[in-house]
Amino acid sequence: MDKSAFEKRESIDGPMHASQPHDSAHKHVTGAADYIDDLPEPAGLLHGTLGLSDRAHAEIIAIDLSAVTAYPGVVRVLTARDIPGANDTSSSGMHDEPLLAESKVEFHGQPIFAVIAETREAARRAARLARIDYRDLPHWTDIDGALANGSPLVCEPMTLKRGEPESAMAGAKHRIKARMRIGGQEHFYLESQIAMAIPGEDEEVTVWSSTQHPSEIQHIVGHVLGVPSNAVTVNVRRMGGGFGGKETQGSLFAALAAVAAKTLGRAVKFRPDRDEDMVATGKRHDFLVDYEVGFDDEGRIEAVDAAYAARCGFSSDLSGPVTDRALFHADSSYYYPHVRLVSKPLKTHTVSNTAFRGFGGPQGMLGAERMIEEIAYARGKDTLDIRRANFYGQPGSGRTLTPYHQEVSDNIIHRIVDELEESADYRARREAIVEFNRSSRVVRKGIALTPVKFGISFTMTALNQAGALVHIYQDGSIHLNHGGTEMGQGLYTKVAQVLADSFQVDINRVKISAATTGKVPNTSATAASSGSDLNGMAAFDASRQIKERLVAFATRKWGVSAGEVQFLPNRVRVGHDEVLFPDFIRQAYLARVQLSAAGFYKTPKIHWDRKAGRGTPFYYFAYGAACTEVSVDTLTGEYLVDRTDILHDVGRSLNPAIDTGQVEGGFVQGMGWLTTEELWWDAAGRLCTHAPSTYKIPLASDRPKIFNVKLAEWSQNLEPTIGRSKAVGEPPLMLAISVLEALSMAVASVADYRVCPRLDSPATPERVLMAVERLKGMA
Template sequence: MNKIDFVFAEEISAPVHKDLRHDSAHKHVSGEADYIDDMVVPEGTLHMAAGLSDRAHADILSLDLSEVEKTPGVVLVMTHKDIPGHNDIGPNHRGDEPLLAEKRIEFHGQMVFVVVAETREIARAAARMAKFTYHDLPHATDILDARKLGYKMVTEPLTLSRGDAVSALKKAPLRIKGEMRVGGQEHFYLESHIALAIPGEDDEITVWSSTQHPSEIQHMVASILQIPVHAVTVNTRRMGGGFGGKETQGSQFAALAAMAAKRLNRAIKFRPDRDEDMTMTGKRHDFLVDYEAGFDDEGHILAVKANYAARAGFSSDLSGPVTDRALFHADNAYYYPDVLLTSEPIKTNTVSNTAFRGFGGPQGLVGGERIIEEIAYALRLDPLEIRKRNFYAIEGDERCLTPYHQKVEDNIIHRIVSELEESSDYQARRKAIIAFNKTSRVIRKGIALTPVKFGISFTFTPFNQAGALVHIYQDGSIHLNHGGTEMGQGLYTKVAQVLADEFQVDIERVKITATTTTKVPNTSATAASSGSDLNGMAAYDAARQLKERLYAFAAERWGVPVAEIAFLPNRVRVGDEEIPFPHFIKQAYMARVHLSAAGFYKTPKIHWDRARGTGRPFLYYAYGASVSEVSIDTLTGEYQIERTDILHDVGRSLNPAIDKGQVEGAFVQGAGWLTTEELWWDDKGRLRTHAPSTYKIPLASDRPRIFNVKLAEWSVNKELTIGRSKAVGEPPFMLGVSVLEALSMAVASVADYKVCPKLDAPATPERVLMAVERLQAT
């Protein structure tokens, strides 16, 4: 390599903190990205379909599968009696989530049997030929109905308490009390759940699964088949979206495919269609928030008491930790002097709800913002003023303690909000909107600025660990494998950047292969926004080990001090000599240097005592704020997001281009959750919004007409995270709250802002119209 090559390499080297395209972006847009359904399957592969119940709550008196079994092309029909191991796929191992229903049906669409046939079409047609006889039981699909029927909570509730909220409420000069409905949300990933199981010799089985948690799939398959975990290999190259919906919910498809594969000694593919996927899999939890707050005449919050009840579904799944995290974020960015927060994850006859981007945090935050909004309307003040008066203080002030007794030590929300308020020209625009609303008969406008403070780490402490495996081959190419999964969020690219930066090589030299349980064991789910934090640090640790060996080799081989050895772009300087990276690695191999390393990382400082409701569940907080302006038609309730400005904190970004895309996507998804995405069950307990034709996700035309997104480039994580970056997956989701709050202002204008509209979420056009008519009648 000559001097010109060195200069060129230095220019194209791909360290962290640079804009780099997603490693599969070109494949996504061209259709070349291979998903599980694109894989070439082994000859003789069979296909599976599910036999579903058509009752919400009933006992099965009889089940006739004779017509199913006689269908030409059907190879096998399986019920719970065919399960070799434990009929339970609940992630908490409480025994409350059967893989296949036995005698009791708990929700409409519950899986009772599966059909294996020569084609998917045959299997699906045959599955509909089963004949059931039921004894119907009372059912509850709603939180209030579940309470009336005496349904219990699916897991132990959580209480967070500090001070004496009850006494403080009684003493407060001003009080508000109310309730708010916060709707659920369908994940609507582009790729539905899918599993391909390929049998091996002895007890071995390989499963390709669209999952965020390969180790969870591995454990569930082993449990169902009653084989050791080491006999199960789970592979995941990429997912067509996950958003939390593929953290636990893929177990049923993988386990059944594996069960049939071992029984028939043939490959099995199980892919439900979109309607089945939406019917059979859990969603974001619906919440009913009951709240009380005491405050003074300047809007300072003195006490808060709130209960967060959630539609959990028929089993526990992740409802416990989801409702826990709702309480962790009920304060958002605000200090509550005296506080009492309780959760109520209540059982319902619906599919068991599960993880969704934000993991309960958004629901908790929305409830907290309703309190702020009500106080503002009670005092006839701009909600932004109430927000700023109640922000957590900067480090060192006594107003820094959360309801779970963690001190907020990295608070930058004051600066975030101040900068956004100025850059978005919020104050002038709000005055202009108020003036517009005074003269406009039909169209009304609203504007809101809302903050986000979101804690980062798994609240289940053991999940805060990760491993990585790094090989350097003789030609200097690098192979990377870690426990994180790629669902379109750019994790693979970011971790590859970490490795490229450490070795100072071009990003193309680093190859990340499919996530597999055979290379990195006991992995955590790619969730809780922790993918880059955990896996990036694990990869860094592996690189550090390799570099230490290479430093020692070079020092001995060339007889120079370690201080005179440095990794430069695509080369290594040893004393006065500069050696191309591939040549250097080849010489290390010839000297028998071990060129493989397993890295590991565990998040420091965190601890959590759930029984006492105290601890430090989060390593740090990510912050952000958004300003949204909307216009509504008071005759129809229809609305448009006119403009949104966002300033979001990702620390020192590993990849600003990817992070900005995550912020934009999260905002749109969050706004969709709070406006158009509505889940609806009929009186028979059937989910009727189970297809693209009945469930409205945001379209391209629903995005803000003006959309300004900026990262807080001055932010640097105080904690020793990878590259001093911060998580980006979940925190910006809650920026969509500004749309709900802006809609509320627009509605309130019809009554001269004297009454808080108390919009439930989602604030669909119907709800907006009803709120307008309600306020006009006052």
């Protein structure tokens, strides 16, 4: 991309950087938005459902499916023997995740067979009639069980090391060694997993899938069918939420639908109900963090040594990069002079855990904030003062090098925290809360101000690329297609704004179309908060190519220089003439100017050597801070989130309204992870929290009673991202750490703030109450 053209484009106001409405917002609220289950059903459509294991770990001795096959309406029952290609849906390349179990099951709820029937109800009823004989094997479902049984790792662990942590720890004046448990989280997207496959001629099949990664679905479907990728077309118009849960997990349903469709020559749809979806698909990883931190009298960290063990499930899935990213964010916003961090991706007999908003970063960051909290209570200081003492410094300070040896050169956390501390009136409110707690017998309050520093880019360098296809038709209307997927986050609107801004036309002139592998190949997942960065730049590149052709056409036709051609709102100025955009395009068409282009973008500067634990895995960092106040009933453990103030950095926002919504939504989802959302497996390995009746996501009434959210309008990305914006998808989730820290302060007041409560997550009322009772015994 020509940088001068990019800088010139930035200087002109247009549809970009404006609060445009989400392109589907009106459809969402009226029910007019089409999801896969809303599409007209093809003639002869069949419905599929899963036959699930009821053992956590066992050999399959015998399977009797005769009653299933005989059930009225059943057309076919598929087992592993019916898969024409490879029985593997692994996204990691480890080949450890069978589409259908053959001789062994490794988690309660693992698919063994699939029922294809004339109706969804018939398929579901028939699936329950299977008779399967097992030979039970030892199983463990949590990290403690994995450690106790010497569980293997599902993938290669990673170590990050800088300095001399052993000697620095030994020489530290103060040392604390402890453990923190961090719970997992169910994605709970509104639209469940779903896929519909329509067979074509020869090897061809078209798949509609609710997925964040169309190219991976294409690859896996081809792999399972034993056909090349060019025979498989995957379409995605929109998802009803994803949050990472549809990055790899849709492969199961898409592959089974495709196998059934090609086997039977009829369209097939798979749509599990909420219980089946929650049982059979992965979640956010639970972590067990063992940490030791050395520090001086002022609370400044001298050394950190920490191990991050994760419940990964029965297969590798994305556990390698998830646990890697946990280590990348185990520093939060803090400089560690000497550090060693180790990941432990442990195999358990549970569904394989997967991507979830933040991708391991929240768990790593939460461990760092616990260490800050430990130091603060040990030294009798405000946690914010300890945070400030340990923040990364500015270039030249000697305090800018991360544990993975990347320089933090764009640090704005000091200004973010300074401004929020003042606008939230943190100091005065904290003094008032301490005074309140002295005289309040039952209700205790807490307040915390926590920072966010989040690295943006896929840590697998190859994924940092994107393509786009842009057409301009004779009437001046524009058709946009790119590799990103829309799951409600507003990506399609933002990229349309980029295109409208580039051509200086109204945004309603840009047609947003479904993502399809038939138009843009080899797409990366819409994940890692990089959707706008990658696809926006790819669309900009396509528009640049077309505009260069249009400018060349204008110079020839009007006899002017390129500098005399200017794109203005809905028109083009050529010398002294102004031509309406549609008329200009029509003339270009008649002159045989190519009005279509494939754009491409790859993120510069990044590189990563995993074995060495060194490199620049992130293009830049996004920053933010949140201040939260809570009230806790010490007799029951129940609590209210009274107020939250947020200041978040999105660079120069592409769309302030959408970005503010992402900040609000990310915070509330993070609050759910840290407070109410708890996953439970029983002794038999069954997931007990598998429905809305047993799993509590935040309600509208759970949000902070006072909720002030502001974007850092003064911020601009130092790197030439699209419009100098920054990613906003994942970083806001970690703002919710302020809720857990505020709850911790309220609990700590019971023992006069002399003891770190070591409040694990999720901080349910039960867990808060137990922490209160524990500290009462120390008072």
